[in-house]
Amino acid sequence: MSWLDIFRKKANKIPEVEHYESLFEVDHAKNTALKELSFVVLDTETTGLDVKKDHVLAFGGVKIIKGRIKVDTSMESLLFSTKQNVSSIKIHEIIQSNDAMPIDDFVKELLPYLGKHIMVAHHAGFDLAMLEKLVKPYGLRKILNPIVDTGDLAIRIEHGVPYDPNRINLENYSLDALCERYNIPIHDRHTAAGDAFLTAQLLLKLLKEAEKRGIKTYGDLMRY
Amino acid sequence: MSNVIVNRVKEFLFRYPPFSFLSDELLESVAKEVELMYFSREEYIFRKGNPANPHFFVLKEGSVYLTEEDSGKMVVKDYCDEGDVFGVMALLGNRPYVLNAYAAEDSLLYAVPVDIFNKILKENSEVSLYFAAGFAAGQVVVRTDLSQSQKARKLFRDANSDHGLSLFLENGKVNFPTDVVSCQQGAKISEAARMMHEKDVGSIVVLDVQEHPVGIITDKDLRNRVVATGLSVDAKVEEIMTSPVMTMHHKSNFPSLYLMMIKHHLHHLVLTEDGTDQSKITGILSDHDVFLSQGNSPAVLIHALMNTWDVEEMKVIRDRAENLLAYYLENEVAIDFIANIISEVNDVIIRRAILLAKKKLDPSYPKAAKVPFCFLSLGSEGRQEQLLRTDLDNALVYEDVEEAERENTKAYFQQLSDEVIKVLLACGFHPCPSKVMANNSAWCNSLSIWESYFNEWVNLPDEESLIKATIFFDFRPVFGNKELAEAMTRHIFKAIDKREVFMSFLANNALLNPPPLGFFRNFIVEKSGEHKDQFDIKLRAMLPLADAARLLILSHRHMGVNNTFKRFEVLAELEPQNAELFREAGKAYEIFLRLRALEGIGSDSSGRYISPNSLGKLQRRMLKNAFSPIRQIQEMLALRFQTDFIDR
Numbered sequence: 001m002s003w004l005d006i007f008r009k010k011a012n013k014i015p016e017v018e019h020y021e022s023l024f025e026v027d028h029a030k031n032t033a034l035k036e037l038s039f040v041v042l043d044t045e046t047t048g049l050d051v052k053k054d055h056v057l058a059f060g061g062v063k064i065i066k067g068r069i070k071v072d073t074s075m076e077s078l079l080f081s082t083k084q085n086v087s088s089i090k091i092h093e094i095i096q097s098n099d100a101m102p103i104d105d106f107v108k109e110l111l112p113y114l115g116k117h118i119m120v121a122h123h124a125g126f127d128l129a130m131l132e133k134l135v136k137p138y139g140l141r142k143i144l145n146p147i148v149d150t151g152d153l154a155i156r157i158e159h160g161v162p163y164d165p166n167r168i169n170l171e172n173y174s175l176d177a178l179c180e181r182y183n184i185p186i187h188d189r190h191t192a193a194g195d196a197f198l199t200a201q202l203l204l205k206l207l208k209e210a211e212k213r214g215i216k217t218y219g220d221l222m223r224y
Numbered sequence: 225m226s227n228v229i230v231n232r233v234k235e236f237l238f239r240y241p242p243f244s245f246l247s248d249e250l251l252e253s254v255a256k257e258v259e260l261m262y263f264s265r266e267e268y269i270f271r272k273g274n275p276a277n278p279h280f281f282v283l284k285e286g287s288v289y290l291t292e293e294d295s296g297k298m299v300v301k302d303y304c305d306e307g308d309v310f311g312v313m314a315l316l317g318n319r320p321y322v323l324n325a326y327a328a329e330d331s332l333l334y335a336v337p338v339d340i341f342n343k344i345l346k347e348n349s350e351v352s353l354y355f356a357a358g359f360a361a362g363q364v365v366v367r368t369d370l371s372q373s374q375k376a377r378k379l380f381r382d383a384n385s386d387h388g389l390s391l392f393l394e395n396g397k398v399n400f401p402t403d404v405v406s407c408q409q410g411a412k413i414s415e416a417a418r419m420m421h422e423k424d425v426g427s428i429v430v431l432d433v434q435e436h437p438v439g440i441i442t443d444k445d446l447r448n449r450v451v452a453t454g455l456s457v458d459a460k461v462e463e464i465m466t467s468p469v470m471t472m473h474h475k476s477n478f479p480s481l482y483l484m485m486i487k488h489h490l491h492h493l494v495l496t497e498d499g500t501d502q503s504k505i506t507g508i509l510s511d512h513d514v515f516l517s518q519g520n521s522p523a524v525l526i527h528a529l530m531n532t533w534d535v536e537e538m539k540v541i542r543d544r545a546e547n548l549l550a551y552y553l554e555n556e557v558a559i560d561f562i563a564n565i566i567s568e569v570n571d572v573i574i575r576r577a578i579l580l581a582k583k584k585l586d587p588s589y590p591k592a593a594k595v596p597f598c599f600l601s602l603g604s605e606g607r608q609e610q611l612l613r614t615d616l617d618n619a620l621v622y623e624d625v626e627e628a629e630r631e632n633t634k635a636y637f638q639q640l641s642d643e644v645i646k647v648l649l650a651c652g653f654h655p656c657p658s659k660v661m662a663n664n665s666a667w668c669n670s671l672s673i674w675e676s677y678f679n680e681w682v683n684l685p686d687e688e689s690l691i692k693a694t695i696f697f698d699f700r701p702v703f704g705n706k707e708l709a710e711a712m713t714r715h716i717f718k719a720i721d722k723r724e725v726f727m728s729f730l731a732n733n734a735l736l737n738p739p740p741l742g743f744f745r746n747f748i749v750e751k752s753g754e755h756k757d758q759f760d761i762k763l764r765a766m767l768p769l770a771d772a773a774r775l776l777i778l779s780h781r782h783m784g785v786n787n788t789f790k791r792f793e794v795l796a797e798l799e800p801q802n803a804e805l806f807r808e809a810g811k812a813y814e815i816f817l818r819l820r821a822l823e824g825i826g827s828d829s830s831g832r833y834i835s836p837n838s839l840g841k842l843q844r845r846m847l848k849n850a851f852s853p854i855r856q857i858q859e860m861l862a863l864r865f866q867t868d869f870i871d872r
Binding site: 060061067068069070071072074075076183188191194196200201205208 | 225226227228229230232233255256257258259260261262263264285330332335
């Protein structure tokens with residue numbers, strides 16, 4: 001622990017955080033087959049791309065349990081925001097709606113939702129950082145779920161490991177480009193739930209490809 | 225739950241039956257429970273004998289084959305493409321799967337839980353009918369019941385395709401009297417009746433002092449409420465009038481007037497200045513006026529035909545009959561009724577054409593004109609199955625005359641036929657490309673020559689004879705002496721009696737065109753697994769059934785039934801053990817006939833060639849189901865007529 005921590009305001013852990021953290025006392029078994037795994041595929045819409053200044057406006061997610069996207073596990077939340085950023089309205093056409101949720105309520109719903117599933121997102125690092133910023137005041141420093149990035153997974157499948165980052169045109173690994181390549185009709189782009197649903201369909205297809213390339217277990221997937 | 229995701233699923237499902245029959249609410253409840261699964265090529269989704277999953281599948285993308293192992297070889301029983309529903313065994317009583325489901329391409333599936341759907345099945349008759357009619361893929365074990373198919377088709381008819389009212393709109397001018405026969409309140413019944421009699425009308429409107437309509441009396445009221453009850457004719461009109469009267473604005477358009485009459489079963493609709501019964505009466509519309517304004521009712525058309533000698537006008541009337549046909553087909557009017565009406569219209573035209581020709585020729589052939597003859601329709605027209613004006617097939621038979629008269633008689637009938645065909649062509653019928661028409665000197669002959677033709681075909685059943693037999697055995701007398709036609713039939717029976725083996729040849733000929741297996745994407749799938757892109761409904765579906773019906777009815781020596789579905793009806797009675805199959809075959813034929821006519825009207829062609837991509841999911845399924853009795857009948861013919869002994 002750094003001495004600076006003394007000056008930091010340490011948030012009290014809410015019960016949901018306690019419970020969430022307890023889930024990770026036991027890790028997933030490395031030899032679990034891919035089709036036995038469960039994933040929570042998510043996307044966030046934010047006021048901008050700066051993790052420090054911007055914040056989450058909307059969250060969308062859907063789970064894949066044992067190889068099946070289950071529509072009844074889908075979740076969609078608009079977050080109550082005091083700062084309305086004009087540029088984000090332009091991009092996402094999100095305006096503060098009446099069913100926006102107070103952040104307190106959202107966090108209490110989010111943590112049990114994430115559970116112990118493997119968390120999946122396109123460009124997952126950004127969503128992860130935004131969500132961590134969101135949960136920090138409730139006593140959770142770090143989101144503990146294993147993370148799979150669909151962009152990285154696609155590169156890994158298409159180029160093998162190790163690959164030369166210089167030879168990869170990242171434009172080919174945007175969600176739009178991948179959806180087109182994997183024959184997923186693009187709808188509802190730039191709504192959190194819509195993107196999460198697209199990402200989930202992409203993951204379903206990527207996992208099949210992964211299996212063909214010898215990535216067969218949880219351990220293979222997470223490269224343990 | 226996410227509305228965006230649920231809506232996306234809903235949107236996909238709604239495009240395909242049976243989901244398209246669900247209310248928004250029900251569809252949403254289904255969409256919420258759906259799961260998406262992805263299979264790569266060559267993976268099995270389920271295998272034969274596996275216990276049924278708690279869900280059935282809708283193919284979202286890719287293709288799935290339903291297969292079965294037959295002596296070590298995988299045989300594809302059914303092909304599924306986007307939007308097809310399969311694996312419904314769980315829905316139909318939780319039996320194990322009867323086929324393998326194999327992903328022929330990478331396939332994305334929607335799995336729909338059975339629990340939620342069972343409820344829907346109970347509540348929504350359209351959905352249950354969809355499954356009862358065997359529209360889901362691979363429902364091969366359930367005996368396809370085409371009557372369910374037919375029922376289903378009626379329910380599933382696309383509401384947008386109902387041009388019933390637009391037909392009226394076209395000639396939406398309706399003439400109705402504005403000078404309405406009326407009487408005042410307080411008048412005696414006898415006075416009202418006298419006015420009706422004087423003006424020769426079927427109704428009278430009762431007005432109050434402001435001349436607003438308060439009631440109406442019709443012929444029927446006089447009958448039912450006065451004469452039948454013994455009411456005094458001195459009683460006041462109020463006692464028997466129907467009140468209040470239904471009124472509409474006098475400037476309403478025709479469809480709304482018509483709908484009002486239909487909805488309320490009105491024979492008379494009173495029109496007023498402001499549309500209520502609190503304003504002055506301006507006119508009255510009767511169902512008779514409506515009837516005449518349509519101008520497309522069969523009775524009106526036939527009446528008009530009977531009253532013209534003008535060929536131009538006959539063509540116009542025949543064109544109108546085609547509009548009527550379209551309307552009937554789209555509104556699911558029974559096909560035998562439609563076929564009868566259209567045949568009758570055609571027959572009237574032929575009869576008029578013959579009378580026209582006789583008028584012209586008879587003076588020059590006083591003797592030949594007295595020779596009994598019969599004009600015959602052949603082929604599909606002979607079977608009363610020609611809905612569209614496709615090729616003409618007809619012939620003429622006349623009684624044998626003395627040697628000395630032969631030449632003159634032949635010349636007369638030859639000229640007569642020429643004239644008749646000219647008129648028919650002018651009326652929009654097409655000439656037969658192989659010249660099977662009465663103006664062909666070979667097909668305009670005396671009874672004895674016809675008998676020699678039949679002998680030849682029966683005794684020497686080569687390919688050409690068999691083709692001729694299939695056309696000429698379906699003759700139907702249209703004009704003239706019916707006994708000549710009956711004599712022809714008797715002669716055919718006699719010829720066959722002497723040479724029973726002819727039936728085997730005829731059977732062999734009926735087996736030349738097996739029906740296809742079904743459809744896959746925009747292809748026809750042949751039994752051998754080949755694909756084709758256009759479907760010849762005449763050759764592959766209708767002819768095999770028409771041939772089979774003719775053969776079987778001939779084998780029973782049953783006279784006078786020409787129509788294919790009527791033949792199947794008769795056969796069902798003659799062979800109770802096969803009744804079910806014959807009835808199915810008749811229904812299948814009906815389905816093909818209707819589809820062909822609709823296709824023909826839609827594409828302004830003979831309707832013979834149908835591209836699979838013009839068919840909806842349900843139509844494809846219905847066609848596919850209708851192929852199955854063809855296959856069964858063909859198997860029966862092969863066995864019964866020992867066609868294996870004939871070299872093909």
